[in-house]
Amino acid sequence: MRDIMTADIPALSAGDTLKRAVELFRQTRLDGIPVIDDAGQLTGLLTRTNLFDALLAGSTLEEPIDGFLTRRVVTVEPGAPYRQIVETVKTSPVGMGVVVDRSGAVRGVFTKVDMIMALFRESDLLSARLRAIYQAMHNGLVSVDDAGKVTMLNAAAESLLGIPEKEVLGLAFGQVFPGLDLHRVMETGCVEVGKKWEFAGRKLLVNCTPVLDNEKLAGALAIIQDLTELEQVAVELESVRTLQHTLQTVLDIAYDGIAVVDAKGKITFINQSMADFMGLEPERVIGRHITSVVENSRLHIVARTGIPETGQLQQFGGTHYVVSRLPIVEQGRVAGAVGKIIFRNPEEIKELARRLENLENRLNYYRKELQKNGSGNFYTFESIVSVSRVMKNLKREALQAARGLSTIMLRGESGTGKELFAQAVHMASPRRNGPFIKVNCAAVPEQLLESEFFGYAPGAFTGARKEGKPGRFELADGGTIFLDEIGDMSLGLQAKLLRVLQDREFDRVGGIAPVRINVRVVAATNRNLEEMVAAGEFRADLYYRLNVITLNIPPLRERPEDILPLAHCFLSKCNSFLGTGITGIDAAAAAILKSYHWPGNVRELENVVERAVNFATGEVIKANDLPMYLRRVRKTEGEQTGMKNSLRSRMSETEREILKAALEEAGGNKTKAAHILGISRSRLYEKMKKAGL
Numbered sequence: 168m169r170d171i172m173t174a175d176i177p178a179l180s181a182g183d184t185l186k187r188a189v190e191l192f193r194q195t196r197l198d199g200i201p202v203i204d205d206a207g208q209l210t211g212l213l214t215r216t217n218l219f220d221a222l223l224a225g226s227t228l229e230e231p232i233d234g235f236l237t238r239r240v241v242t243v244e245p246g247a248p249y250r251q252i253v254e255t256v257k258t259s260p261v262g263m264g265v266v267v268d269r270s271g272a273v274r275g276v277f278t279k280v281d282m283i284m285a286l287f288r289e290s291d292l293l294s295a296r297l298r299a300i301y302q303a304m305h306n307g308l309v310s311v312d313d314a315g316k317v318t319m320l321n322a323a324a325e326s327l328l329g330i331p332e333k334e335v336l337g338l339a340f341g342q343v344f345p346g347l348d349l350h351r352v353m354e355t356g357c358v359e360v361g362k363k364w365e366f367a368g369r370k371l372l373v374n375c376t377p378v379l380d381n382e383k384l385a386g387a388l389a390i391i392q393d394l395t396e397l398e399q400v401a402v403e404l405e406s407v408r409t410l411q412h413t414l415q416t417v418l419d420i421a422y423d424g425i426a427v428v429d430a431k432g433k434i435t436f437i438n439q440s441m442a443d444f445m446g447l448e449p450e451r452v453i454g455r456h457i458t459s460v461v462e463n464s465r466l467h468i469v470a471r472t473g474i475p476e477t478g479q480l481q482q483f484g485g486t487h488y489v490v491s492r493l494p495i496v497e498q499g500r501v502a503g504a505v506g507k508i509i510f511r512n513p514e515e516i517k518e519l520a521r522r523l524e525n526l527e528n529r530l531n532y533y534r535k536e537l538q539k540n541g542s543g544n545f546y547t548f549e550s551i552v553s554v555s556r557v558m559k560n561l562k563r564e565a566l567q568a569a570r571g572l573s574t575i576m577l578r579g580e581s582g583t584g585k586e587l588f589a590q591a592v593h594m595a596s597p598r599r600n601g602p603f604i605k606v607n608c609a610a611v612p613e614q615l616l617e618s619e620f621f622g623y624a625p626g627a628f629t630g631a632r633k634e635g636k637p638g639r640f641e642l643a644d645g646g647t648i649f650l651d652e653i654g655d656m657s658l659g660l661q662a663k664l665l666r667v668l669q670d671r672e673f674d675r676v677g678g679i680a681p682v683r684i685n686v687r688v689v690a691a692t693n694r695n696l697e698e699m700v701a702a703g704e705f706r707a708d709l710y711y712r713l714n715v716i717t718l719n720i721p722p723l724r725e726r727p728e729d730i731l732p733l734a735h736c737f738l739s740k741c742n743s744f745l746g747t748g749i750t751g752i753d754a755a756a757a758a759i760l761k762s763y764h765w766p767g768n769v770r771e772l773e774n775v776v777e778r779a780v781n782f783a784t785g786e787v788i789k790a791n792d793l794p795m796y797l798r799r800v801r802k803t804e805g806e807q808t809g810m811k812n813s814l815r816s817r818m819s820e821t822e823r824e825i826l827k828a829a830l831e832e833a834g835g836n837k838t839k840a841a842h843i844l845g846i847s848r849s850r851l852y853e854k855m856k857k858a859g860l
């Protein structure tokens with residue numbers, strides 16, 4: 168209001184004469200003059216009409232104005248907004264108003280002329296603003312009036328359509344810009360979006376909208392976008408996406424661990440190798456600060472300083488790795504950093520190649536061994552390495568049993584050497600020149616076991632061989648059949664086996680006449696058959712049949728004297744198939760081997776020695792060549808020597824530690840852990856359950 172009102176106006180008081188009013192009207196050319204009291208407060212307004220009415224009524228010029236005033240005066244405050252003033256003027260009976268401040272003092276008046284001037288100023292401002300917006304727009308804009316004549320082209324439209332505004336102003340749109348129908352929008356009054364238009368060799372996308380003035384059509388606007396540009400962006404976006412995907416794949420298959428942080432040290436990317444190393448899913452670390460994932464990281468520091476750090480050693484979980492950290496510089500500014508952990512160095516690759524060669528040698532060795540076995544070259548009691556009294560006694564007993572005909576049952580934990588004993592029994596028996604046939608009852612699928620055991624008659628079932636097939640019992644005729652993992656045999660088959668043991672005869676699947684055989688049965692299991700019998704899982708009669716002579720092979724931990732002789736035996740075996748020349752085991756390594764608990768028994772020891780030979784860098788196997796879990800367990804055992812626990816509880820404690828260490832070494836992978844320990848997965852689960860892991 169302050170900007171549009173007429174200030175510095177004279178005022179009348181109620182006692183002033185009509186003459187004084189005439190003089191003021193002449194001086195000011197106002198349509199009304201405010202009337203104030205002695206305190207300067209507004210009391211009314213004397214308009215020209217009031218004055219004319221007084222004179223027409225015969226009043227003299229000397230009469231006071233008091234009786235002719237308009238008392239109902241429209242007032243506004245000096246700070247009133249433009250919209251309020253418009254409303255006030257519209258409703259004012261005199262077409263003007265008085266500006267009165269909060270104290271009631273008159274500050275000026277505003278008239279319709281003031282209003283119009285203000286309106287002009289406002290509309291000028293508005294159109295300047297609009298023009299600035301149009302010109303700054305990235306999209307092209309063409310406006311037409313209600314007759315379809317071009318009224319405006321912004322700079323973007325000029326460049327998109329290739330025509331300067333001044334050349335088309337006032338011309339019919341359809342004539343200048345063929346192919347785009349703006350008329351329909353004007354006829355229907357409805358917006359049309361996404362219209363495709365080709366003009367001046369460009370593909371364009373246009374939105375058309377009518378311009379309405381109080382619901383009356385005043386023209387239309389066409390907003391134009393370059394489709395070629397959009398398509399270009401889409402293509403670029405696609406290629407960036409493809410590039411990103413390719414990069415991601417490349418980084419994910421990279422052997423080294425890679426992590427990227429932003430300028431604040433927050434992780435923006437890690438590859439699969441790094442995620443595996445951290446033991447976390449990539450999605451779970453994105454957005455986290457690098458130090459919350461890798462405590463001793465310096466990547467955030469490089470992202471701050473911009474100073475690269477290459478080929479440095481950094482410790483993770485007790486192991487040193489070679490790391491490099493490089494800043495990412497974008498337009499001269501450090502935007503983050505990329506870190507790389509090198510998991511494999513050239514030396515390790517050489518080592519891998521060496522191990523591969525070893526594996527090949529080993530394969531050849533086993534191939535030869537297999538061929539030898541095929542021709543009847545089996546373990547004998549002499550080749551079963553042992554110095555312990557308990558094993559020597561056992562071998563003696565076994566030798567004695569071997570000479571007879573009775574069924575022999577071999578009991579013992581997995582990896583103790585049950586199969587070795589079975590072979591040695593065969594080789595020490597009068598049947599040594601007959602066949603030695605092994606059946607792993609746990610490995611043959613249940614539905615095949617019967618035909619595997621007893622064979623089938625010609626044409627016994629669809630898909631069967633025409634001439635029939637002899638079963639393992641028939642193949643073992645005149646020799647020994649070794650039934651490994653007998654505790655895993657189904658009850659149905661147990662009944663059939665019982666008949667063979669009792670009557671020395673059986674029926675082939677689909678056969679008519681029973682087949683008689685002369686076979687020595689050696690069975691083995693690491694399961695607790697007594698518990699199985701009690702639980703009804705193993706036939707008691709079969710149990711007694713098998714249990715004629717039972718040989719219990721003690722676990723390795725119960726005969727520690729055997730550990731080093733066995734280790735040396737495996738060492739020379741490894742040397743021969745790996746082509747290595749490791750001459751021995753040093754005292755520290757020997758001490759570790761001797762004090763370890765060996766849950767996987769001799770098989771585990773064999774694995775450990777083979778691994779150590781692979782890792783050994785010197786002439787003898789040292790403590791460092793042994794797997795970490797073995798070394799760690801030893802320490803734990805040492806720490807516990809002062810404890811007064813019973814042997815059993817200390818042993819289970821130690822076993823628990825071993826399991827934990829193996830699982831840790833295998834990164835939680837149970838198959839791997841079972842392999843490390845030289846036991847089956849099911850055995851591992853059993854032990855884990857027992858240890859509450």
Ligand SMILES: Nc1ncnc2c1ncn2[C@@H]1O[C@H](COP(=O)(O)OP(=O)(O)OP(=O)(O)O)[C@@H](O)[C@H]1O
Nearest residue numbers: 550551552580581582583584585586587693769770
């Ligand atoms: N006294 C030993 N002398 C030489 N090698 C042995 C001896 N005891 C066991 N081994 C070796 O340990 C490994 C395991 O032996 P074997 O397969 O006979 O055990 P197992 O008790 O039958 O195991 P599972 O119950 O898991 O079948 C074999 O590679 C064997 O060569």
